[in-house]
Amino acid sequence: MSEIMAVRPARLNRVVIYGLLLLFAGFYLTPLYVMLTTSFKTLDEIRGGDILALPAQPTAAAWLRAWAEACIGVTCAGIKDYFWNSIRMVVPAVLISTALGALNGYVLTKWVFPGHRVVFGLMLFACFIPFQSVLIPMARMLGLLGLSNSTAGLVLTHVIYGLGFTTLFFRNYYETFPNELIQSAQMDGAGFFTIFWRILLPSSAPIIVVTVIYQFTNIWNDFLFGVSFTSGAAAPMTVALNNLVASSTGVKEYNVDMAAAVIAALPTLLVYVLAGRYFMRGLMAGAVKG
Template sequence: MGIKLGRYAIYALLVLCALYYLFPLYVMVSTSLKGVDEIRDGNLLALPVSPEFGAWAKAWSGACTGGNCEGLAPYFRNSLAMTVPAVLISTFIGSLNGYVLAQWRFRGSEVLFTALMVGCFIPFQAVILPMARLLGMTGLANTTTGLVLVHVVYGLAFTTLFFRNFYVTVPEELVKAARIDGAGFCTIYRRIVLPLSLPIFMVCFIWQFTQIWNDFLFGVVFGGADAQPVTVALNNLVNTSTGVKEYNVDMAAAIIAALPTLALYLVAGKYFVRGLTAGAVKG
């Protein structure tokens, strides 16, 4: 009897925690489906009397983000053009780095790994000036390519850490046997290590996608007028002071900006947990 009561108490606590975290989402969704008059005269927690999707359409293609009134659509595409290559490049290079540091030890490898770990704790603000100088020297300032470079460089420390800590759990006998059979660096990586790496690849994909898509500081500093990501556009939209304040449009825009990361966690969340428990943050 006591065990059942304890189980029910745990379930009740989990339900309360879920409701607590979902409550802001409920407010955002319900507000986005209301008209301006209903928001002004109604209750924040009330369901929309007659749901309408005009705010969503305006947030996507008609809202003003500063001096541009094309909505979030162009900036959403900018974020996709920035995030997808940055995630793929940083994950692939991190995989190679982790493979080398875990299975192909060399003199100074531990020092290099320690330096990469230190890189994980360097705040964004510390790299703004040197990164701005680098982008200016290479002609990539205010471009999507420049933002890709920034996120690849900053994310390599994390992806290398994740992959290295995963690859140290790969039995050394597999690598040694492959070396005896004459397999080289690339062959061992492609035929032995890579097929075992799906869980940690999913961890890095989700981690990097979330960090890059939600980034605001690098986007506002290094993104030009034609390369700003959706987070910068969302900030400009919410803070636009012309006309009547349309909270329904603001809420719809916030949900649109968050949809890719939410969808990614819903689709691949189980792989993220599996990758973590498989040694991604052990060492």
């Protein structure tokens, strides 16, 4: 009898916990639901006022218009070119900042030198510098390098600003690797890059996933650097989305705006869906361990 009485509170607690989780999940996902349903509605249906209703006659016309026909400023060619601008910006910026962060973390833990803690402290300090404080010097530097109003300039900006975070992640991860393993490889004649490439890097998959997801999300969603350092056809997706919503052609097309917003969010959603489990494993493996 006592066992039965003990099981009932456990079941009740489980029901309460899962009920609250479902409630919070529904509350959190409501904006996404509204965006999706609105993007498949016609303007007449949207004007009906029932924002939570499913589309009576679903149509993908708003998606096609957002991709290839919507007006952004004075150009009515959709968001497709700006979407590819963001892809061309994000991929190299993520790869370069991740590779440099891995090398930095390796040097700061396994090839220590006098003052390495000061160097790491300065790089860590860079993580807390507000974006706004670097706009003027970064704009000046991009101008001197001839990279103003270009995707390459944004790549350089995000690599520099993200290097402190990627170094932090890899440094904390490599700190857990036994130094004896590195010393044994050195005694066998392995050099700097051989140790990194054949010993540390093959074991770095969890932290690489964490870093890639973190950098991809931050760079893709960035608006400040994009709007400050680019304009017109060189702008990334976030700037184009803002300009699309701000553009007016006489009729406010909410379905087109919502479709464009979902398109802008899809890459980050896909990254988390496909690699979310590995992100948590990487964090537990020491990515944010002090």
